Amino acid sequence: MNNIIKVKNLFKKYGDFIAVEDVNFDVEKGKIFAFLGPNGAGKTTTIKMLTTLLSPTFGEIVINGFDPTKEQEKVRESFGIVFQDQSLDEDLTAYENLDMHGMLYKVKSKDRKKRIEQLLNFVELWDRKDELVKYFSGGMKRRLEIARGFLHNPKVLFLDEPTIGLDPQTRNHIWNYLKKMNKEEGTTVFLTTHYMEEADKVSDKIAIIDHGKIITQGTSEELKNQTKTNSLEEAFLELTGKEIREEKAKNFAMFKNKKFHR
Amino acid sequence: MIAIYTLWIREIKKYYRSKSRIIGSLGQPILFLVALGFGLSPVFQKAGQGNYIQFLAPGVISMSILFMAVFSGISVIWDRQFGFLKETLVAPVPRWKIMLGRTLGGATVAVMQGIIVFLISFFAGFRIYNFALLFITFIFMCLIALIFTALGTGIASVLEDMHGFQLIMNFLVMPTFFLSGALFPLENLPKVLNIIVKFNPLTYGVDGMRGTLGGVSQFGLMTDFWVLAIVFIIFISIGSYLFSKIQI
Numbered sequence: 001m002n003n004i005i006k007v008k009n010l011f012k013k014y015g016d017f018i019a020v021e022d023v024n025f026d027v028e029k030g031k032i033f034a035f036l037g038p039n040g041a042g043k044t045t046t047i048k049m050l051t052t053l054l055s056p057t058f059g060e061i062v063i064n065g066f067d068p069t070k071e072q073e074k075v076r077e078s079f080g081i082v083f084q085d086q087s088l089d090e091d092l093t094a095y096e097n098l099d100m101h102g103m104l105y106k107v108k109s110k111d112r113k114k115r116i117e118q119l120l121n122f123v124e125l126w127d128r129k130d131e132l133v134k135y136f137s138g139g140m141k142r143r144l145e146i147a148r149g150f151l152h153n154p155k156v157l158f159l160d161e162p163t164i165g166l167d168p169q170t171r172n173h174i175w176n177y178l179k180k181m182n183k184e185e186g187t188t189v190f191l192t193t194h195y196m197e198e199a200d201k202v203s204d205k206i207a208i209i210d211h212g213k214i215i216t217q218g219t220s221e222e223l224k225n226q227t228k229t230n231s232l233e234e235a236f237l238e239l240t241g242k243e244i245r246e247e248k249a250k251n252f253a254m255f256k257n258k259k260f261h262r
Numbered sequence: 263m264i265a266i267y268t269l270w271i272r273e274i275k276k277y278y279r280s281k282s283r284i285i286g287s288l289g290q291p292i293l294f295l296v297a298l299g300f301g302l303s304p305v306f307q308k309a310g311q312g313n314y315i316q317f318l319a320p321g322v323i324s325m326s327i328l329f330m331a332v333f334s335g336i337s338v339i340w341d342r343q344f345g346f347l348k349e350t351l352v353a354p355v356p357r358w359k360i361m362l363g364r365t366l367g368g369a370t371v372a373v374m375q376g377i378i379v380f381l382i383s384f385f386a387g388f389r390i391y392n393f394a395l396l397f398i399t400f401i402f403m404c405l406i407a408l409i410f411t412a413l414g415t416g417i418a419s420v421l422e423d424m425h426g427f428q429l430i431m432n433f434l435v436m437p438t439f440f441l442s443g444a445l446f447p448l449e450n451l452p453k454v455l456n457i458i459v460k461f462n463p464l465t466y467g468v469d470g471m472r473g474t475l476g477g478v479s480q481f482g483l484m485t486d487f488w489v490l491a492i493v494f495i496i497f498i499s500i501g502s503y504l505f506s507k508i509q510i
Contacts, residue, residue: 086345090344091279100272
């Protein structure tokens with residue numbers, strides 16, 4: 001098996017609250033993996049543990065052959081990430097943001113230049129490369145972040161709700177970029193989203209998480225067959241129930257705020 | 263090295279681009295030079311202490327460095343709020359290098375601000391008598407900047423948001439400035455004040471600058487230098503530790 005991400009018996013506890021409970025999954029190299037779940041299900045916490053930002057309470061993670069708790073730098077070199085909230089430096093230009101990223105990831109000056117030009121053209125921002133990011137729209141910032149995520153040729157790209165709050169045109173573009181890069185460069189993509197249709201369209205494999213536990217995983221077809229539904233959205237509701245999760249998510253966020261300096 | 267350079271140049275670019283920040287933070291030093299410099303000059307003269315502007319200018323230059331340095335350090339909080347901090351925390355670079363790059367950048371910016379105030383003080387009547395010592399003045403400026411940027415970064419690493427900002431201003435930055443000998447001579451101070459002043463690293467920075475700018479150094483330049491150097495090493499170590507513990 002050629003699994004680039006391996007997660008075994010992963011737990012994350014905050015006091016009595018169990019944010020992630022006995023999570024197990026593997027992601028095959030070169031595939032697009034969707035990690036779906038309602039608000040507060042534990043998606044972002046899991047991503048943080050996979051990307052060295054949080055240490056697990058218990059369990060095993062392997063990313064590209066490395067352990068995020070012990071070989072942080074090796075793991076960090078292996079992945080790119082597009083966070084749920086924006087993470088650009090708005091006082092710098094689009095080009096400078098990418099250039100700085102390339103320097104931090106030790107991409108050589110010559111390669112950096114070429115790669116930045118290629119990626120900025122790819123996300124259609126090359127002609128605005130010298131503008132300060134603070135004058136960009138939400139969609140442009142997102143595209144820039146995606147370009148940045150690919151800049152150092154990562155083996156895995158993590159995307160935490162990359163299309164949230166964007167218009168259908170931009171969303172469509174973003175999925176096209178991702179699919180194209182996945183195909184052309186073989187980058188494994190790990191994503192979360194609330195747009196089931198999009199997950200259905202792009203992903204090779206889907207895992208559904210709720211209350212910190214993985215309920216089921218498989219291809220979109222398998223999930224639909226399993227729940228005897230016609231769309232992934234219906235399957236998702238069937239599996240996770242119809243009650244609204246906001247309350248819980250909020251409490252959890254408050255708890256996190258208190259305990260950990262967010 | 264390249265990581266440290268990257269974060270250093272970022273601070274410089276941001277400083278250079280925020281003209282309002284540069285000009286805005288000149289207001290206070292100018293006010294001090296004019297109001298205190300000219301206002302207290304006659305009293306100072308009468309007390310037999312000589313020219314007050316000559317005495318005050320090194321203090322005001324240190325003040326501008328102090329403020330700029332602390333603000334630069336504290337910008338970690340802004341980066342946390344605007345998300346950019348995460349980008350540097352997942353980069354394959356040891357945290358201490360990120361901290362060091364930020365600190366060097368912030369300190370450079372603070373020294374540049376100090377140099378601007380230095381130039382302005384000439385208009386208020388400040389004069390240099392020994393140009394040969396100017397280089398040593400510069401070293402003291404750098405040390406003040408480094409110490410307080412490291413301090414600001416360390417504090418910002420444990421703060422969640424800007425709510426603690428007022429606290430830092432009123433209980434740390436202001437007392438550091440006022441209780442440093444920037445405004446008054448250190449001779450014949452009341453006992454308690456004398457002790458507080460001696461525990462304040464800025465005191466040695468101001469003393470060193472004053473010593474090299476034609477005034478009299480209270481502690482001796484070597485003492486000033488070593489106290490500052492040691493405080494810097496302590497602050498940058500603690501700051502790096504706190505920075506490396508940041509969880510998002």
